[in-house]
Amino acid sequence: MRKVYLVSGGVTKFAKANPEKDFRLMVKEAYDQAISDVPKLNHAMIDGSVVSYFSDHFTRQLMAGAMVNDFLGLCPKPSKRVEGGGATGGLCIQSAYEDIASGRMNVVVAAGFETMSQVNTWKGNEFIALASDTNFDYPVGGFYTGYYAMMVVRHMHEFGTTPEQMACVSIKNHKNAIYNPFAQHPAELTIEDVRKSDMVSWPLTRLDCCTMSDGAAVCILADEDTAFKVCDNPILIKGLGTGTDSMRMADRPHGDVILLPNENKDDYKGLKYPGVHSCRAGRMAAKMAYEDAGIINPIEELDFIELHDAFTSSEIQTYEDLGLCKYGEGGSFVEKGYPFMENIDYGIKLPGKTKIAVNPSGGLLASGHPIGATGIMQAVFSIWQLQGNIKEQFGNDTLQIKDAKRGLIHSHAGTGTYVAVTILEKV
Amino acid sequence: MSKKIKISETEDGTMLFNVDPIIFKDHYEMDYLHSYAQDTPFFSGLANGLLLGSECKSCGYKYATPRKYCMYCGNETEWLELPSVGRIHSWTTCYYGSQAFLKETPYNLILVEFEGVNTLFLSRLIGVGQENLDIGLEVKPRFLRNSKFKATDVYFVLSDEN
Numbered sequence: 001m002r003k004v005y006l007v008s009g010g011v012t013k014f015a016k017a018n019p020e021k022d023f024r025l026m027v028k029e030a031y032d033q034a035i036s037d038v039p040k041l042n043h044a045m046i047d048g049s050v051v052s053y054f055s056d057h058f059t060r061q062l063m064a065g066a067m068v069n070d071f072l073g074l075c076p077k078p079s080k081r082v083e084g085g086g087a088t089g090g091l092c093i094q095s096a097y098e099d100i101a102s103g104r105m106n107v108v109v110a111a112g113f114e115t116m117s118q119v120n121t122w123k124g125n126e127f128i129a130l131a132s133d134t135n136f137d138y139p140v141g142g143f144y145t146g147y148y149a150m151m152v153v154r155h156m157h158e159f160g161t162t163p164e165q166m167a168c169v170s171i172k173n174h175k176n177a178i179y180n181p182f183a184q185h186p187a188e189l190t191i192e193d194v195r196k197s198d199m200v201s202w203p204l205t206r207l208d209c210c211t212m213s214d215g216a217a218v219c220i221l222a223d224e225d226t227a228f229k230v231c232d233n234p235i236l237i238k239g240l241g242t243g244t245d246s247m248r249m250a251d252r253p254h255g256d257v258i259l260l261p262n263e264n265k266d267d268y269k270g271l272k273y274p275g276v277h278s279c280r281a282g283r284m285a286a287k288m289a290y291e292d293a294g295i296i297n298p299i300e301e302l303d304f305i306e307l308h309d310a311f312t313s314s315e316i317q318t319y320e321d322l323g324l325c326k327y328g329e330g331g332s333f334v335e336k337g338y339p340f341m342e343n344i345d346y347g348i349k350l351p352g353k354t355k356i357a358v359n360p361s362g363g364l365l366a367s368g369h370p371i372g373a374t375g376i377m378q379a380v381f382s383i384w385q386l387q388g389n390i391k392e393q394f395g396n397d398t399l400q401i402k403d404a405k406r407g408l409i410h411s412h413a414g415t416g417t418y419v420a421v422t423i424l425e426k427v
Numbered sequence: 428m429s430k431k432i433k434i435s436e437t438e439d440g441t442m443l444f445n446v447d448p449i450i451f452k453d454h455y456e457m458d459y460l461h462s463y464a465q466d467t468p469f470f471s472g473l474a475n476g477l478l479l480g481s482e483c484k485s486c487g488y489k490y491a492t493p494r495k496y497c498m499y500c501g502n503e504t505e506w507l508e509l510p511s512v513g514r515i516h517s518w519t520t521c522y523y524g525s526q527a528f529l530k531e532t533p534y535n536l537i538l539v540e541f542e543g544v545n546t547l548f549l550s551r552l553i554g555v556g557q558e559n560l561d562i563g564l565e566v567k568p569r570f571l572r573n574s575k576f577k578a579t580d581v582y583f584v585l586s587d588e589n
């Protein structure tokens with residue numbers, strides 16, 4: 001397979017509602033930003049597109065991907081839609097990668113969007129819950145915050161994780177977002193603020209959950225020859241992994257942990273895995289991506305991670321799925337300060353030093369979660385990190401990870417039904 | 428003399444929320460002719476006060492939900508009557524929800540584990556508030572007298588309820 005690079009990216013400012021621009025114009029804005037960063041790449045060199053959006057209900061327009069491809073001026077070149085719930089954006093990038101790695105195309109646009117303001121929040125929650133089993137789960141009270149609440153209640157039972165540890169994730173990501181001008185919901189919070197905000201599904205409060213967003217994000221991918229012709233510092237896609245699990249979390253097995261190279265069986269005596277406390281798809285995707293990239297010890301060999309923190313609890317679950325710590329240690333991992341930025345004062349006491357910055361952009365919790373755009377947004381912020389461009393793109397360098405060489409993006413659907421993990425590297 | 432050709436005007440209008448850009452109310456509704464297909468026996472079971480899971484006779488795996496084929500060995504499963512009591516494996520109380528369920532808040536969701544069954548079952552638990560919920564509590568199913576042929580035809584109560 002051929003090597004594939006990310007040459008540039010663009011993202012709209014995420015907002016609760018952006019009715020001045022429809023999905024096509026939002027994507028166009030992100031695309032123009034991406035292409036203006038690589039002046040030597042002209043529009044005619046693009047071979048095709050992959051367009052991602054999650055929900056036909058939110059979009060209220062079938063074949064919207066074809067309309068995006070048309071609006072970008074790419075007809076009659078090839079295009080397709082990729083959809084996989086919350087992992088839609090991550091899967092879109094992997095699909096664009098495949099188009100180039102296979103030799104079928106040289107330059108591909110990966111574009112994602114969601115227009116969630118088309119309905120009110122409570123109806124939006126219903127649309128999202130339609131991505132759970134509509135015969136067995138949805139009618140019982142289908143609500144994703146409820147599903148994640150049950151997952152973390154079990155995590156708390158198995159491992160002693162606390163709501164205060166979850167609040168640390170909220171504080172970190174909302175504070176990071178203060179320095180990200182594209183973020184929807186930057187805020188300075190205390191543990192008390194998070195715990196005292198409206199209870200949504202116990203123990204998850206409003207500030208433990210991401211919000212609905214309108215927005216778009218675009219990445220441009222290229223083969224090695226083209227990438228170095230048009231760009232001085234293209235970012236290599238070093239490893240890919242994709243995992244799946246049953247739609248109904250009730251159906252998940254209670255078996256043995258899928259081990260990473262830096263773990264052994266004795267670490268998990270008596271733990272029934274994944275149950276509903278962990279995500280087997282996330283572990284599978286991470287394992288594949290690490291093997292693909294030759295990573296043995298992820299926390300030592302990665303410089304930052306942008307992961308799918310739709311809920312504070314899912315960020316804690318994901319530390320474990322990605323092997324940043326052992327299963328069960330996610331709560332103390334954040335409480336000790338390991339995934340915080342070392343140069344930011346969060347206003348809380350963090351006993352340990354930074355080990356790896358997680359969601360330096362603010363993640364979904366604070367940047368926003370326009371579903372089809374989210375996984376691509378993670379890639380855009382990661383390209384800028386690895387190119388050392390955060391100051392130029394954000395207008396300040398607070399979130400720039402010094403000498404960032406390698407980052408990981410993690411895109412996640414359902415209650416862990418699809419997960420895409422992609423490792424990006426500066427060359 | 429020829430008559431001017433035109434569409435006749437009507438007096439219904441469009442509800443606008445905003446004029447620049449124009450944001451209007453666009454109604455959308457439909458009825459499906461939805462089949463439970465191979466999972467039908469589960470729903471007719473609920474109507475008869477029976478909670479059915481599935482059992483793979485080839486590998487011995489038992490599911491607390493209908494799965495026509497085994498997740499592990501791919502063989503066809505048989506219907507399995509679930510035990511008459513289970514325990515709370517996990518739970519939450521929802522104070523907010525999708526539009527369809529907003530009027531029912533707060534409501535409890537539970538995942539039920541059954542002795543000797545490998546997977547869980549999602550349901551509602553009624554008759555108990557958040558402060559009294561806990562993992563491990565014994566629960567039992569109850570069934571609607573007038574079946575609606577929905578997964579909500581079964582719900583759970585604490586097993587010491589009458």
